[in-house]
Amino acid sequence: MPISRRRFLSGASALGTTAAFGLTGCPHLPGRARGPVPPGTPASAALVPPQLPTIREAGTSRNLLAGSAVNVRLLQSEPAYAQLAQQQADIVVAENEMKFGPLRPTPDTFFFNDADYLFSFAEKNGMQVRGHNFVWHRQLPSWFASYVTSQNAQTVLVQHIETVGGRYAGRVQSWDVVNEAIQVSDNLPGGLRNSPWYHLLGPGYIDVAFATARRADPKALLCYNDYGIEGERPEDEAKRAAVLTLIRGMKSRGTPIDAIGIQSHIVAGPSYNCGAGLTRFMSEIQGMGLKLMLTEMDVNDRFLPSDIATRDRAVAAAYDNYLKLTLANTDVIALLTWGLTDKYTWLNNEDARTDKLPERCLPFDADLRPTPAYMAEVGAIQSVLPRP
Ligand code: XIL
Numbered sequence: 001m002p003i004s005r006r007r008f009l010s011g012a013s014a015l016g017t018t019a020a021f022g023l024t025g026c027p028h029l030p031g032r033a034r035g036p037v038p039p040g041t042p043a044s045a046a047l048v049p050p051q052l053p054t055i056r057e058a059g060t061s062r063n064l065l066a067g068s069a070v071n072v073r074l075l076q077s078e079p080a081y082a083q084l085a086q087q088q089a090d091i092v093v094a095e096n097e098m099k100f101g102p103l104r105p106t107p108d109t110f111f112f113n114d115a116d117y118l119f120s121f122a123e124k125n126g127m128q129v130r131g132h133n134f135v136w137h138r139q140l141p142s143w144f145a146s147y148v149t150s151q152n153a154q155t156v157l158v159q160h161i162e163t164v165g166g167r168y169a170g171r172v173q174s175w176d177v178v179n180e181a182i183q184v185s186d187n188l189p190g191g192l193r194n195s196p197w198y199h200l201l202g203p204g205y206i207d208v209a210f211a212t213a214r215r216a217d218p219k220a221l222l223c224y225n226d227y228g229i230e231g232e233r234p235e236d237e238a239k240r241a242a243v244l245t246l247i248r249g250m251k252s253r254g255t256p257i258d259a260i261g262i263q264s265h266i267v268a269g270p271s272y273n274c275g276a277g278l279t280r281f282m283s284e285i286q287g288m289g290l291k292l293m294l295t296e297m298d299v300n301d302r303f304l305p306s307d308i309a310t311r312d313r314a315v316a317a318a319y320d321n322y323l324k325l326t327l328a329n330t331d332v333i334a335l336l337t338w339g340l341t342d343k344y345t346w347l348n349n350e351d352a353r354t355d356k357l358p359e360r361c362l363p364f365d366a367d368l369r370p371t372p373a374y375m376a377e378v379g380a381i382q383s384v385l386p387r388p
Contacts, residue, residue, distance in 0.1 A: 165216030
């Protein structure tokens with residue numbers, strides 16, 4: 001059954017623990033000692049109330065890989081940011097630094113410094129790493145359009161995956177081999193997106209990418225990753241159907257694929273909910289023998305009023321409902337939020353609120369203090385069965 005608007009909204013008050021810590025920010029306790037810290041205080045030490053687990057600890061207790069996207073430059077330049085990631089994430093993914101554009105300053109060269117740094121940071125801290133991503137229609141380098149033709153596109157694609165996948169082979173938990181290949185409104189066969197790769201190579205680019213990724217890094221789980229498949233809106237249902245058709249086709253052709261990444265950029269508020277459509281989709285994927293991962297979760301609050309307490313309540317309720325719905329499926333093996341702190345969320349740039357207030361979409365606020373969303377995330381993880 002879909003989550004009704006009433007249940008969706010009442011979820012907030014059901015978060016007893018959230019209420020206990022106040023809704024505009026939980027106590028922020030450096031070194032896990034008691035006592036308030038003024039806003040703006042950097043996260044010089046653990047900021048999670050001592051009686052609560054970190055996201056990392058909660059995930060570990062359920063055999064769920066839990067973590068977030070990180071920004072490599074911030075890991076290097078902001079000790080408090082790096083410390084928060086160390087403390088909270090069991091798995092990390094580069095928000096941008098391992099995309100095609102950032103890795104490819106010219107057709108003949110690769111820039112690996114940032115990705116190398118991420119791997120060494122993660123390995124030093126006992127974290128796993130996701131690879132994001134080999135093939136996407138966005139963040140391609142400026143040379144792409146003039147250099148890549150139908151004649152050389154397959155070589156460019158294969159060489160990119162062989163070089164990047166090969167460099168980090170054996171150290172990647174999972175690769176988003178193809179990202180966001182479906183866009184039903186583009187009206188192409190199978191609901192495929194009219195991306196530069198489709199334009200250059202036709203639908204076959206997807207199979208080529210996955211087969212190459214398997215050869216380059218046989219140990220990594222290979223994922224298809226997409227957004228807009230979470231909700232109960234007709235367009236979400238249409239996109240889910242197209243993804244299922246794509247995956248069935250890949251399976252029938254023997255194309256290697258191990259998991260689906262459900263990005264999980266969801267929306268707080270009355271006109272959006274997630275429910276039976278997503279549950280059914282997840283069962284279908286599971287039925288094909290694939291694992292599931294929630295790869296980029298955040299909760300957009302742009303349809304909510306400015307008041308912070310109201311937004312925090314609804315965002316926490318959305319985390320609670322969404323995670324209980326999805327994590328009920330024990331083939332969901334990983335959960336990553338798209339960032340940890342509201343200080344650096346992409347939503348402020350790409351999907352900003354009309355009142356221009358910063359979004360409150362992630363488990364830590366702009367001062368790196370845990371929010372009700374953090375309470376909801378940890379609580380939801382703790383409420384589910386351990387992954388086998
Ligand atoms: C976003 C980053 O967060 C931004 O910094 C960047 O400008 C654009 O890309 N789906 C994805 C991610 O798969 O790679 C996107 O990341 C967010 C949506």
